[in-house]
Amino acid sequence: MPELPEVETVRRGLSDLLEGKKVMSVKSDWHKSFPNDQRLVDNYLIGSKITEVKRRAKVIIINLDSDYCLMIHLKMTGQLVYVGDQRFGAGHPNDSLIAKLPDKSTRVVLTFKDKSSLYFNDQRKFGWMKLLHKSRLNDEPFMKSVGPELIDPDITNTIFVQRLQKRPGSNIKAVLLDQSVIAGVGNIYADESLWAAKIHPTTLVKDLNDTELATLREELINVLKLSIEKGGSTDKNYVDAEGNKGSYLEFAKVFRREGKPCYRCGSVIVKSKVAARGTHTCNVCQIKKKA
DNA sequence: CACTTGACCTGTCCGC
DNA sequence: TGCGGACAGGTCAAGT
Numbered sequence: 001m002p003e004l005p006e007v008e009t010v011r012r013g014l015s016d017l018l019e020g021k022k023v024m025s026v027k028s029d030w031h032k033s034f035p036n037d038q039r040l041v042d043n044y045l046i047g048s049k050i051t052e053v054k055r056r057a058k059v060i061i062i063n064l065d066s067d068y069c070l071m072i073h074l075k076m077t078g079q080l081v082y083v084g085d086q087r088f089g090a091g092h093p094n095d096s097l098i099a100k101l102p103d104k105s106t107r108v109v110l111t112f113k114d115k116s117s118l119y120f121n122d123q124r125k126f127g128w129m130k131l132l133h134k135s136r137l138n139d140e141p142f143m144k145s146v147g148p149e150l151i152d153p154d155i156t157n158t159i160f161v162q163r164l165q166k167r168p169g170s171n172i173k174a175v176l177l178d179q180s181v182i183a184g185v186g187n188i189y190a191d192e193s194l195w196a197a198k199i200h201p202t203t204l205v206k207d208l209n210d211t212e213l214a215t216l217r218e219e220l221i222n223v224l225k226l227s228i229e230k231g232g233s234t235d236k237n238y239v240d241a242e243g244n245k246g247s248y249l250e251f252a253k254v255f256r257r258e259g260k261p262c263y264r265c266g267s268v269i270v271k272s273k274v275a276a277r278g279t280h281t282c283n284v285c286q287i288k289k290k291a
Numbered sequence: 292c293a294c295t296t297g298a299c300c301t302g303t304c305c306g307c
Numbered sequence: 308t309g310c311g312g313a314c315a316g317g318t319c320a321a322g323t
Contacts, residue, residue: 002317006316058318073317074316074317075318077316127317141318142318177318179317179318186316187315187316187317234316236315238316255316278314278315
């Protein structure tokens with residue numbers, strides 16, 4: 001999906017657009033995208049007002065003024081796009097996307113009292129929107145296992161290193177992608193931060209010293225913060241709450257740059273498979289290390 | 292237990 | 308133009 005910067009960008013947009021909106025109706029024609037009991041939907045979603053839009057790792061949480069909330073995971077291709085009266089305005093930059101909604105990727109539509117709507121689009125149907133009692137949120141499997149986020153200032157380098165070193169025999173990229181170790185990093189920002197830290201993705205955690213891990217942490221934080229500033233990365237599907245694409249990939253150093261020269265040394269960026277994911281590296285700058 | 296692979300889906304692109 | 312296969316930003320369950 002969208003990784004932490006994309007989800008945070010969506011959250012910020014929705015927070016401005018949705019707070020105070022009263023839900024009037026919900027429509028979904030793909031059960032796995034909206035796996036909720038109709039009675040609960042009728043009693044605790046319809047007629048409720050949105051009070052707050054939060055994020056934890058790559059999950060969005062929309063709090064309602066009932067005791068319930070919506071927990072949303074966008075997975076690979078999910079979008080949450082709000083359409084208000086700009087659909088009818090002239091010259092809006094996103095007219096083309098917004099005017100077409102709902103489209104064939106639309107899985108759930110929430111309509112509000114003021115006639116505006118929130119579209120949950122998800123081409124690949126991996127994502128979901130669950131209505132949960134607020135007190136049960138932390139019983140969800142994802143919430144139970146999810147680790148801390150590096151953009152949280154309380155997560156010191158010591159904590160970061162301790163968490164990674166619980167997986168000494170795994171390659172560093174697989175560990176960065178494991179949400180129970182560190183939350184929010186996905187394929188793009190794993191590749192970007194490893195390039196910046198000059199670490200090859202197949203290097204085993206136990207073969208990295210404290211200096212290298214400290215550098216990796218710094219670079220992860222830099223990459224995540226820069227991407228949030230740029231509104232995230234749009235590779236194919238990702239858009240924010242108003243249908244805008246993110247611009248981070250214009251600044252990417254390796255991701256999707258296979259065949260192009262490394263910005264540091266000029267060698268050709270190559271694509272391989274690590275941890276079952278497409279992986280971009282400069283194999284001159286990023287040497288696989290063995291202790 | 293630690294770690295890796297397949298499954299969940301649709302759409303697109305590439306080679307034959 | 309069609310068809311098969313690989314691949315796509317994520318996470319689980321099931322395998323070794």
